[in-house]
Amino acid sequence: MRRQALDIFVNRIASHPDLQQSEDLKTFLQAEEETMERARSQETGIFKKKPGDLMQIFKDVQSKVSDVVLGKEKPVEESNAEYEKLKHYIFELEDHLAEAQKHAFRLVKRHRELGQSLSDFGKAVKLLGACEGKSLGKAFSDLGTKSEMLSVKLQKEAHNLLMNFEEPLKDYVRAVQSIKATMVERANAFRQQCELAETTKLKEINLDKLMLMRSDKVGEVEIEYKELKADSEEATKRFEIIVRLMSEEIVRFQEQKTLDMGLAFHEFAKGQARLANEIADAWRGLLPKLESCSSLTHESQ
Amino acid sequence: MISSNSKNQGSLKETPGEEIDNLDVENDSTNGLLEYRTPMSDSDHPLSSPFMGKTENPLFLPENGDDPNPNLAKMSDLESTMYTDVSINSYENDVGEGNSSGNVGSVLRSGSWRADYMKITVSNPQKEHEMSSSVVGGNSFMTYLITTETNVVGFGGSEFNVRRRFKDVVGLADRLSECYRGFVIPLRPDKNVVERQVMQKQEFVEQRRAALEKYLRRLAVHPVIKKSEDFKMFLQLEGKLPFGDSARVIIPTEAVKGGRDLLRMFREMKQSVTNDWGSSKLPTREDDKEFLEKTEKLKDIEKQLSNVSDKAESLVKAQQDIGETMGELGLALIKLAKFETEEATCSHQRIRVVDVKRVATAAIKVGRLYRGSNAQTVKHLDTLHDYLGLMLAVQSAFSDRSSALLTLQSVLSELSSLDSKAQKFEAASSKIFGGDKSRIHKISELKETIRVTEDAKTRAVRDYERIKENNRSELERLDKERHEDFLSMLKGFVISQVGYAEKIADVWGKVADETTKFATGAPL
Secondary structure, three states, X not given: OHHHHHHHHHHHHHHOOOHHHXXXXXXXXXXXXXXXXXXXXXXXXXXXXXXXXXXXXXXXHHHHHHHHHOOOOOOOOOOOHHHHHHHHHHHHHHHHHHHHHHHHHHHHHHHHHHHHHHHHHHHXXXXXXXXXXXHHHHHHHHHHHHHHHHHHHHHHHHHHHXXXXXXXXXXXXXXXXXXXXXXXXXXXXXXXXXXXXXXXXXXXXXXXXHHHHOOOOHHHHHHHHXXXXXXXXXXXXXXXXXXXXXXXXXXXXXXHHHHHHHHHHHHHHHHHHHHHHHHHHHHHHHHHHHHHHHHHHHHOO | OXXXXXXXXXXXXXXXXXXXXXXXXXXXOOOOOOOOOOOOOOXXXXXXXXXXXXXXXHHHOOOOOOOOOXXXXXXXXXXXXXXXXXXXXXXXXXXXXXXXXXXXXXXXXXXXXXXXXXXXXXXEEEEEEOOOOOOOOOOEEEEEEEEEEEOOHHHOOOEEXXXXXXXXXXXXXXXXXXXXXXXXXXXXXXXXOOOHHHXXXXXXXXXXXXXXXXXXXXXXXXXXXHHOHXXXXXXXXXXXXXXXXXXXXXXXXXXXXXXXXXXXXXXXXXXXXXXXXXXXXXXXXXXXXXXXXXXXXXXXXXXXXXXXXXXXXXXXXXXXXXXXXXXXXXXXXXXXXXXXXXXXXXXXXXXHHHHHHHHHHHHHHHHHHHHHHHHHHHHHHHHHHHHHHHHHHHHHHHHHHHHHHHHHHHHHHHHHHHHHHHXXXXXXXXXXXXXXXXXXXXXXXXXXXXXXXXXXXHHHHHHHXXXXXXXXXXXXXXXXXXXXXXXXHHHHHHHHHHHHHHHHHHHHHHHHHHOXXXXXXXXX
């Protein structure tokens, strides 16, 4: 299994137009045993640090992939203006959504913190009320109780916010990321298609040359050519499927997200309105009691 | 004695108050009556006189933003909402200026419908130079313009302006504490020990100006101190004052730092209270049980007050944070909306943008409302700090008492030892017939000393009793005022919370209505 994996891995690197040129790769593939031994002992090049560094090469490949998709590098890519626009849209969209989601999450935390501070405040006020006594003490105690009650409501709303607003935002981000993944696949498929087309072309030219020369290699090469042609067609088909699927996915994505976010916004606004009303009601309920406290104070004079 | 104020519309209810004896101020015709203190009462409150009603009395409209809050219970009234807007707006301006005297109670106590109305404003800070013969040249200092408007008879005028520097204020404070022993005298602003450059920085000057104003206004509502000759001189006399800042050791307080956000302001209003109740426990026998009980109670109250103040600080911070985050969320959504609009390729995006913008605008509005609400909270809960500061003043009133008792006790013991000495002499000289000249002389000297000491004892007794009485009446006044001020504070706090919560509910309610279609699955 390891042998197979290494096989696939090395070939992938070798077929990547940029990585092909890498000195490290050349060393890896070509150097004689003696040179390798020296390199291993010197801990230079690919033997830097630990074998874990092959992971690093792998990671580099991954990051190069997104570079490739974004067209940051030269290699083969679609020169489709519309698709370019889409790519930039998706990438920037993720940034904006991530920021909104970050603040939404923080807002949840703030609700919890406010709840906690209201609870602490309520307790402290009750203690003060116990010291003061009389009507003022009662007023303090009532305030403290209301404070504690509101604290509970805040914790509840924090949870609601998390489930019905922050979570949908996170989903939105995830949806965007999945589109990005599809884009990677599309880029790979495109590249493969191009490369195979290229190779097929070359093979065809070679074949023609051999046919002209009436070489006995013609048969062999003809078979190779036919295989390559089939592969090329398959790659093209694969690419086209991905393109079609992607455009369908985008349409569905836009529609779905409008609905999802609309609902999330609705829940958010509803929850906040409910909370604010509860707060207003709670405090308003205190006012008559406070009034009667002050009237008591006046009467006692 | 109850006197009615004919100047005012309606009648001010006054309670049969005790006359508080002044020490060295001649009695005015209006003795220190305990004025009727109205916390913000409802306009249909049975006990409030008609002209106290907010909607009628023009004096209730914000004067320099003094008036804190609307008193109508149902804030959703259009009228009250408008009023809330007015006072909320004036608050937002005032927070930076610190115009109000800090709590509702004292604002009312200095209200313009009273017979002995006194309004003090501190303004116009200016740099001045002290003329000095030294080669280095005089140092510079800030002076403040102190404007007093009053209708009190004793002043001989209705408006005066003087320039004073902070040193003058310190002098006044020292003088008052000497003259008004046993009274709970408001504490003067801290002497901040800061560098010269900071001294002249605008923020520091502004803070100091506000603190001075608050202090002078507090003095002006103290029933006894407002009649002080020294206080009057301070407000009225142009030029140098007869009492100066005696060379005292400056106790370094925390240097003033920059920054001006609400939370810091709230913290700074809290004067550092070093709980030094222990100092009042001098080696004296305090036998006044009621006094001891009251002291204990005040100690408890102080402890709880300090705790509440801490938790209030955390509450203010939490409110500030939530407002901030709400605003940030709004901004992030605005950016998202802008982006989607620019990149729009399908109708779904355009629909979505509308909703994103709705929520974004609401969030930003609500963020602002939270900030406004918090500014009010700070203003109201500041009363807590006022009373924490007052605890220190109470301690010093108590220590006046302790030292008076100590003086009395030492005079008494001196007297008793002189008496016993005299007795010994008498006994001894009676054995010698005729007595010798020196002994007779000594006895008459002793008798003279005893006489003087007796006088001292009389004075000490009188002082002690007087201070005791001052303590008692002050504590009573303090209790009453504290009750009323705290009730006002609670009402103010609650009313403002209700007002803002209603507004916030309104904003979100609209958004919820506009987005209902997503919940019911109606076609877009």
